[in-house]
Amino acid sequence: MKTETRKEEIIRVAAKLFKEKGYSAVTMRDIAKSMDIKAASLYNHINSKQDILEAIIISLAEQFTTEMLEIKKSEIGAIDKLKQIITLHVRLSSQNIYGMASLNNDWMHLEEQMSYYIKLRSDYENDFKHILEEGIRSGELIAVKPDVMMFSILTTLRSLYLWIPKKEDINLGELSENLSLILLNGINK
């Protein structure tokens, strides 16, 4: 296990604070206080508050993009692809709960990197929708509007970060299975 650098520590501590109050409400003094140093000392490791936000959001967004590419390439049915997407969200969300909060809620405070982020997200959503459309065409999925389907599934997956920490006893594999069951087959008996 690699030792955490001071820069990585700043990013980790900042992400936790961003989750609680949002990027705009967290000050450099808040971050410094959580590390028991002074705000000015942070600038020996990072260039700006904005840099911290970019580090949190872009790396996470790129992980989703990379893994979606793998799922897209694999030669399996739509249902199986969706199950893999569910597992992907459970895994990345549980690995980086605080970062997921910024990804969801603070992307609009990105500056130079905003348009890059928006492209990554938009590509991801298009890939997701194509999987649904392919599933409808092949008869695997019901013929409801893919927009509504995607919205319903993706907002649930994007909110996982809010919910995983509350259930510390949870088994992540079991969570993925329960979610697949509910999202794919519904709750109606």
Add this chain to the structure above:
Amino acid sequence: MKTETRKEEIIRVAAKLFKEKGYSAVTMRDIAKSMDIKAASLYNHINSKQDILEAIIISLAEQFTTEMLEIKKSEIGAIDKLKQIITLHVRLSSQNIYGMASLNNDWMHLEEQMSYYIKLRSDYENDFKHILEEGIRSGELIAVKPDVMMFSILTTLRSLYLWIPKKEDINLGELSENLSLILLNGINK
């Protein structure tokens, strides 16, 4: 149709800005600029920025509480209660898209009213969960953990405000029906 007071206009304009950038990132000068007046003039109608946030969030939260009470009292099955909850979220979200954004994302910036808001939300979630538990007991719903069910359905409903404005051509009744189909019966054929 009642004429909008200046105070109501401030709240409406502020809610729109809060949705775009969040409470903390919106300044009184931003709100004033959107109304073509100076920031100081706002204080002739409201006491503080915090008052605006309270007006947006608390009235919406109370609407959900009131309507949940009606649904709870009605003598219908769990599935029908869930359909009514879905319709409730579609209706309130479409009526107040900007307010729903603050309700979801800016409640943590409440001050005096924070604990009251948390109680309203917590009561709502408990009522929701009891409906699911009752549905499992009666055999209407599958026996998956009600926590996971509630999380999945409620996060989708809470995110409707993000999605409704993108589909201006949408029929709200049709949206409610599609959502009921997807959330209750899944997308698997």
Add this chain to the structure above:
DNA sequence: GTCTATATCCCGATAGAC
């Protein structure tokens, strides 16, 4: 690598003229 001191700017809010 952290500190103190400070520059520069913008925040919410108030006072008082009109």
Add this chain to the structure above:
DNA sequence: GTCTATCGGGATATAGAC
């Protein structure tokens, strides 16, 4: 009801000592 002017405080970020 809106304005100008301003207060007091806190924001990000830099300079330079240690």
